[in-house]
Amino acid sequence: MIGEMDADSVVGYFRGKSILITGSTGFLGKVLVEKILRVQPDVKKLFLLIRAPDAESAKLRIQTEVKKSFLFFSWF
Secondary structure, X not given: OHHHOOHHHHHHHHOOOEEEEEOOOOHHXXXXXXXXXXXXXXXXXXXXXXXXXXXXXXXXXXXXXHHOOHHHXXXX
């Protein structure tokens, strides 16, 4: 049952898995990515879906909006 899940079972579930996150440049998306990086060290990969007109704009957006966020100073 969902109400009976504890933190260890959630960490165990995501161990070795890849996770796709949409909206990762928004406030809640950044908080979710930071929480996963901090609590789930054994996640295989994080895929961040970034909406942009081309690949260069997406790279620039990830540099300016995600990596430079105060949440990620210790990760990047």
